[in-house]
Amino acid sequence: MGYHTSLYVFVFLPVCLVVYQLMPAKWRWKALLFFSYLFFYLLSGKLLVYLVGATALTHYIGAWMSWQRAQEAEELSGADRETKKSIKLKYRRRCRSALAVGILLLIGVLAYLKYYNFFISNVSGVLLWLSLPFSPGEKSLLMPVGISFYTLQAIGYMADVYWGKAKAENRFGRMALFLGFFPQIMEGPICRYSDTAGSLFAGAPLTAENLSQGYMRIFWGLFKKKVVADRLAVIVGVIFGNYTEYGGAYIAVAAVAYTVQLYMEFSGCMDIVIGSGKLFGVCLPENFRQPFCARSASEFWRRWHITLGTWFKSYIFYPVSVSGIVKRWNQFGRKHAGKYLTRLVTSAAALFPVWLCNGLWHGARWSYIFYGMYYFVLIMLGTAVQPARNKLLSVCHIREDSGYWRVIQIAKTWVIIFVGELFFRADGLQAGFHMFASMFRDFQLSLLWDGSLLGLGLGRADLAAVAVGCVVVAVIGSLKERGEPIFVRLVKTSVPVRWGAYYALILAVIVFAAYGDGYQSVDLIYAGF
Amino acid sequence: MGKMLKKGVLFFTVLLVLLFLASIWISALAAGMADRVQGRNRPVAGITAEEGDTVDLLVVGDSESYTSVSTMDLWKQYGTASYVCGQGGQRIQEAYYMLKTAFRTQSPKVVMVETNMMFRDPGIFKNAQISLAEPLRYYLPVFRYHNLWKLLLDEPKEMTSDYKGFVIKEKITSCKGAEYMKETGEMQELPEFVRFYMRRIQDLCERNGAQLLMVSVPSPKNYNYKKINALRHYAKQNGIPYVDMNLKAEEIGMDWSKDSYDGGDHLNIHGAQKVTAYLGKYLKENYGLPDRRNDAAYSSWNTLAEKFDTEVKQKTGQ
Structure with a gap:
């Protein structure tokens, strides 16, 4: 149940919204926690235990550091200057050790699940090269969804508590919601505790403004993902999957198509995620800001x-x-x-x-x-x-x-x-270099207009949908870059204009999205990281 | 909260009206260009475009159905007006809504379910998704035909000939089929959602005055004794007539060295004609379907049957 599926948008979210609204304000965060764990369980099953473990570790290390700080403050009161120095040093060391334990355990689990086989295959390669008979076996390891995201969030929280930038959360359930909030668990954004905790636990009632803005943001994300990204996935799959058969401008087309696909998909997914948060009054941080307007790699x-x-x-x-x-x-x-x-x-x-x-x-x-x-x-x-x-x-x-x-x-x-x-x-570094080198052989830009693109799995209509979709996204992005965000302006317009725009967006997704007969569902790319 | 609710209701009402209007327009468009509609929507557009109340036998099922029940042979031999609404890998939910769509314009006397799809279980999420998507496509066809705009831009594709849903497969890939039905008392489990939708199909047929018939066409790759036991048991439990042709393969005259086009999964035209001959006889004996060959309203069926003969001769060289 990815964020782009009808099951999430039209069933899971509405059910969640109804239950959330029916709850008294003080219990609403518990409803969010319940649905977050249900969502995680539906995706990862028993691997939920990893999330619970990471939550417990993060929570108790934060709480322990907080308790140490309280002890430190108690000991400091009435102590002379020299003693104060040694007390501070003692507690700093204790907290630092706790932080190190927390980080090492979290990174250890991530490294084991994500990098063990990579490490083993490289070690085996070296041993083979040295003609040594020992060959460690690879393991079939299952990774819980979102581990790369919630691990960073958990480490950030512990570091912030250590530096005194965040107050330790004293309720386990709230920590569980902070790390497992369902809209962000699969692909982020990676939040700081101080950024989202307030709105996550506030239990704000649903409002017409949040609902309309949230759902429009979701539809905007669906437009990017289903109209553009999922179509480009076909071209990308054909060229990258058979890269030895292509060269010259085909490789350039593949590189551009994949970049656009990745942007449309990831930023589209973020629109769905941020829109989902907005429905509940939770403001999640933005993950993209017109990246193709950047003037340098660092920008x-x-x-x-x-x-x-x-x-x-x-x-x-x-x-x-x-x-x-x-x-x-x-x-x-x-x-x-x-x-x-x-x-x-x-x-x-x-x-x-x-x-x-x-x-x-x-x-x-x-x-x-x-x-x-x-x-x-x-x-x-x-x-x-x-x-x-x-x-x-x-x-x-x-x-x-x-x-x-x-x-x-x-x-x-x-x-x-x-x-x-x-x-x-590219399918590995070697394939990447092969593709990069073959780009400079027989480079014919004419394939863009001589019909060669039609041999890559998409017809004229699909290519037209991609082109129009890209233009629409570029125009809206460029307006935003100039300080005229269209969605913010839309909120201030009259109801007929606003609703007209909403209906146009919804119908555009229904009519032009790549779903149903003749299309394969494309999984979220970043959910695999 | 009250104001928000009112606004929400108004918004969704207008949206529904828009979708409804778009659906009416797009359905008319699809019916008008049914011969250009491809893929899974083709039988839906096809049966909708068919002259009202002309089909006496309606067939649903997966690819086993449209490669096994030769509508034109049924027509030529028995004058039975049949239509196969099969889709590749058809799910039971799709079959149910296909029938609902067909019953809007047709009053078939017999509805035949090819049973291979009854063992298809794509998992809880996919099932939930299909169970939600199918009614949406049925009530708001804009979701089904939303890609129709592409026909305006794409070059016309070569269409496979479609004889009231039947597709001619002339290729021969032989297989060792003789041993696939090994007797056992065991039964393969029928998924619960399949039972649920089969009950709905049964009710739907009853409401529309059609008799439901379950048929398993011969297929060494898809059928075995466990499945047949389960189907027999289900049919008996629910009072549905059931015809299994896998155990009668010899009687039908199946020759697996030349009756399959892909090594025992699907039948080719030779296999289909044998199965159709058996089926036609069974239908005649048990249901008394009318012979429409001399009915002036069905003259186009005779023309189509001639075209079918020509294509079969061309493809098989017989």
């Missing part, structure tokens, strides 16, 4: 899967940046290596683990690790050449905010994105 990642980037920034980049070793390097570097090199090495030290983890988080494959390293190298290159680039722009009298320069930068970023996604989607 792209501030607009694409925002909550993952924010998580890595908050819990890896900043802690590494302010760690003792980096601080010491900064002091040493300023004296001996100069400002430029010091800054470059500091950035590299903080960004390397971020991009390594970003790659690994997506899955246990070398191509994902390559994907992370690809962005690490590009962003570091951007940082390295920035002084020279600024000088060149100044010499050539090119203004950063000029239209044509902006277009050039966006086009460059598109190329970076498309190449990255080509490796990301």
Whole structure:
């Protein structure tokens, strides 16, 4: 029961809404918890035990740290300055140990379920290469849905409690809802406790505004997923599935098609998720902000899967940046290596683990690790050449905010994105390099208009639906980029105009979506991460 | 809350009216271009476009049905006006709503259910989804024919000839079929939702004055003794006549070296003609279906039968 299925949108959500509204306000969060666990159970069955285990661990470590803080405060009152210092140190160490235990256990479970076979297959490869007779066997491991998402959320919560940025939740059920809230469990967004806890537990009554805005957001997501993404999945499947048979512009088409498919699907799913939250008055953070308007690779990642980037920034980049070793390097570097090199090495030290983890988080494959390293190298290159680039722009009298320069930068970023996604989607790193190399052989752009595209599994009508769908999404995105979000403006319009727009969107989904006869249902891509 | 409810009711009422109007328009469009509708919707559009009250025997089922019951042979030999509303991998829910659709314009005397679909269980989610989607498609056909707009843009595809739902398969892929019915007292479980929908089909037929008949066509890949035991038991329990042709394969004259087009899963035209001859005789003896061959209102059926003969000769070289 993915978020894009009729069962979720037209049965699960309405039943949940009715039960939620019938409950007294103080019990509504319990209704949400019940449906969240039911949803998880329907998807993962007995693997629910992993979520319960992660919740218990997160909850009790948070509660223990909170209790330690209270003890610390008690001991500190009346103590002299020297004793205060040692008391603080003692409790900091205790809390740090608890945090480390929590993180290690959560990461341990994730690593075991997600990376064990990858690790074993690589070890086996090395042993085989060394002609050693020992060959450890791979295991058939089942991963509960959303483990990559709720694990990060749980670690974020514990770190925030440790840093004093969040107050520990003292009710187990509420922690369970924070980690298992059904609209976000499959694909995120990865929330901070302080961002969602308030609205999750408020038990706000249903309102016409939330219901209409929520459901319209859901339909907008369905439009992206079912009209565009699911059709592009056909072309993507044909070329990536038979990549040795294609070359030149076909590979470029596959890279662009997959990027657009991934965007339409993931952002569409986020629209459904955020819309689902909105129905209950829960404001979930945005995960996309017009990523194709980005002018650089780093800006792209501030607009694409925002909550993952924010998580890595908050819990890896900043802690590494302010760690003792980096601080010491900064002091040493300023004296001996100069400002430029010091800054470059500091950035590299903080960004390397971020991009390594970003790659690994997506899955246990070398191509994902390559994907992370690809962005690490590009962003570091951007940082390295920035002084020279600024000088060149100044010499050539090119203004950063000029239209044509902006277009050039966006086009460059598109190329970076498309190449990255080509490796990301390819069936392994070797296949990725094969496809990348074959792109430069026999490149004929004429396939875009000579009918060759019709041999990739989609007819004229489907291609037209994809094109029109992309134009609609691009226009709405560009209006939003200019500060004129159409959905916000729509709320302020008169009822006939608003309802007219709602009906148009609903009918567009019903008529143009790729469902029913002749179409295969396409599973959510990010739910597999 | 009251205001919100009123607004919500108004919104959904207008939406329903819009969907209803769109459904009327799109159904008329589909009936007008029934010969261009493809895939699972083809038999729905086909039976809807058929002249009212002309079909005496209606067949539902999965691909076993439309490859085994040769409507034109039934017509030529017995003058039976039959229509196969089969779909590849048809689910029982689809069969039920197919019949509901057919009963809107037709008054068949016999409804035949090919039983292979009765063992199809796609799982709880898929079942729930189909059980919700099928009534939606039935009451609001805009959901069924929503892709019709594509016919305006796509190049016309070559259509397979369709003889009142029957599809000619001339290829021969032989199989060792003789041993597949090994006697046993065991029974394969019939899924609960299948029983539920079969009861609904039975009620529907009763309400519409049609007699329900269960038929298992010969298929070494799909049938075995356990299934036949279960079907016999179910039919007896519910008072439905049941014809199993797997145990009568010899009597029918099945020759698995040349009667299947895919190695024992489906019948080809040779197998279909044998099965149809047996079935036609059974129907004549037990139901007395009218012979329409000399009825002027059915002249187009005679023309279609001639076209069928030509195509069979062309494809089989006989």
